[in-house]
Amino acid sequence: MLHLIRTIYCLCMAVILAIPTVLFASNNINIPILCYHNLNPVVPGSMNMTPQRFEEQIKWIKQNGFTVIPLKEAVEYLQGTRASLPEKSVVITADDGWKSVYTYMLPIVRKYKIPVTLFIYPQTISNGKNAMTWDQLKELQQTGLFDIQGHTYSHPNFKRTKKKLSRPAYEKFVKNELVSSKKILEEKLGTKITFLAWPFGIYDDYLEQEAKNADYTMAFSIDAKTANKTYKSMAQPRFMIIESQTMKTYAAILKGATAKPRMASTTPATPDPHPETSQTR
Numbered sequence: 001m002l003h004l005i006r007t008i009y010c011l012c013m014a015v016i017l018a019i020p021t022v023l024f025a026s027n028n029i030n031i032p033i034l035c036y037h038n039l040n041p042v043v044p045g046s047m048n049m050t051p052q053r054f055e056e057q058i059k060w061i062k063q064n065g066f067t068v069i070p071l072k073e074a075v076e077y078l079q080g081t082r083a084s085l086p087e088k089s090v091v092i093t094a095d096d097g098w099k100s101v102y103t104y105m106l107p108i109v110r111k112y113k114i115p116v117t118l119f120i121y122p123q124t125i126s127n128g129k130n131a132m133t134w135d136q137l138k139e140l141q142q143t144g145l146f147d148i149q150g151h152t153y154s155h156p157n158f159k160r161t162k163k164k165l166s167r168p169a170y171e172k173f174v175k176n177e178l179v180s181s182k183k184i185l186e187e188k189l190g191t192k193i194t195f196l197a198w199p200f201g202i203y204d205d206y207l208e209q210e211a212k213n214a215d216y217t218m219a220f221s222i223d224a225k226t227a228n229k230t231y232k233s234m235a236q237p238r239f240m241i242i243e244s245q246t247m248k249t250y251a252a253i254l255k256g257a258t259a260k261p262r263m264a265s266t267t268p269a270t271p272d273p274h275p276e277t278s279q280t281r
Contacts, residue, residue, distance in 0.1 A: 029084075030226035030257040031074050033091040033238040035197075040100035043130055049243050051104040057241070057250055058112050066090045066254060070147060071117040071195065075218050078229055078236065090254060091227075093117045093220070093238065095151060095197055097125050102136045109145050119151040119197035119220075122184040134188050141189060149195040150216070153181040158202045174207065178214040195219070197238075208234035226257050 037047035039054055061068060067086040074091050076082035094101050097120045109116055118140070124131040132140075140146040156177060162170050182193045194217045198207070201222035211219050211234050220227075223237035231237060239253050 028229050029077065029089070030228050031077070031085070031089055031091060032226050032254055032257045033071070033074065033093060033220065033236070034253075035220075035222055035238040035240045036092070036094040036105075037096060037240075037242075038098045038100050038130070039104040040098065040130065043100070047240065047242050049241060051100075051108065053243055054105065055108050055111075056247065058108060058114065060247065060251065061090060061254070062112065064088075064251075064254070068092055068112075068114040070115040071149070072147065074227065075195065078218070078227060079233070080229075088254075088257065090257070091117070093119060093197070095119045096121065096155065097128070097132050097137070097151075099130050099132050099136070102132050102140065106140065106143070110143065113145070115145055115147065117147045117149055117195070119149050119195075120185060121151040121153060121155040121199070122181055122188070123154040125188075137189060141191070148185065148189055148191060148193075149197070150178075150181050150185060150193045151197045152177040152199055153184070155199045157200055158204075158207060174210050175214070178210055178216070182214060182216075196234075198222075203235055208232065 036049055036054070038045050039049050039051050041048075041050045058068075066088045067090070069085060069089045069091060071091050071093060073082060073085065074089065077085050092114060094105065094116060095118075097118065101118065105116070118137075120137065125137065126133045137148060141148060154177065156173075158174070161173060165173060178196070185191070185193050194215070196211055196216040196219040198219060198221050203219065203221055208219065217233070218236060219234040220236050220238050222240045223235075224239050225231075225237040227236045227238070241250065241253075
C-alpha cells in the first residue's frame, strides 16, 4: 500500500512539474519581424527591394496562412500584456524614411490591407534627396495602416562615434540622438513614440539603458532571429529583407517562426558596409 501511494505521488509530481514547461513552450511564440528599406528600383543600394519582389513576398505571406500584425500587438505579447497572437504572426517594418515607401510600398500595403511600422530618423525627412516629406509621413499615418516610431535623430554609427568622442561628449551625443528624435517626431506627427530601431543594428548595455531612460519601451536590432520573450526588451531581433535573398530564403525565415525559440545573443549585428544615411540625403 505504501509503495502504491509513493508511486501515485511520484506520478502526480511528475505531471505538476511538467505543466510549467508545457505552458512556457506554448506561450513563447516566435515572431518574425521583417525589416525593409528602399523599394525604388532605380536607386542603387545594398538594402534595396523591388516593389515587385515586395508584393510577391506579401502574396506568399497571405497564401501560406501567415497574419501580418501591428508591431504594437507583438510588443504587447512580448511584454506579457497580451495573452496570445494569431497563429503564424509576422510583423513588417521599414527603416529610415525612404520616399519609395510612399511611392511604391503604400499602394501594395493598401491593396493587401497590412499594417506596417516605419522607423524614422527626423534629420533626413524633407531634407534627403530620396527621403519622404513630413506631409507624406502624415498622409501615411492617416491611412491607418502605418505606425511611425523612432530611429534616432541622425542615424549614427554609435561604435564609430564612441571612438571619436570623449566619454562625456559621447554620453551627451547619445542622449540627444535618443531624446531629440522622440520629441521631434511626437511634435511633427502628434503621436507617441515608444519604440526604437537601432541604426545599423548597433546596441550595447549602455545604449540599452539610455533608451530605457528616454522612455522607449522596446528597441529592435537586425540580428536575424525571430523575436520572442527570451530576448531583452531593448534588443529584440529583426530580419533584414533585401532583393538578393531568394524566395526560398524568405520562406525559410518565415517558417522558422515555428521552430524552438533560440536564446538571446549578446553580440550585436555587424553594421552594413553601405550607410543608409548616404543614400537618403
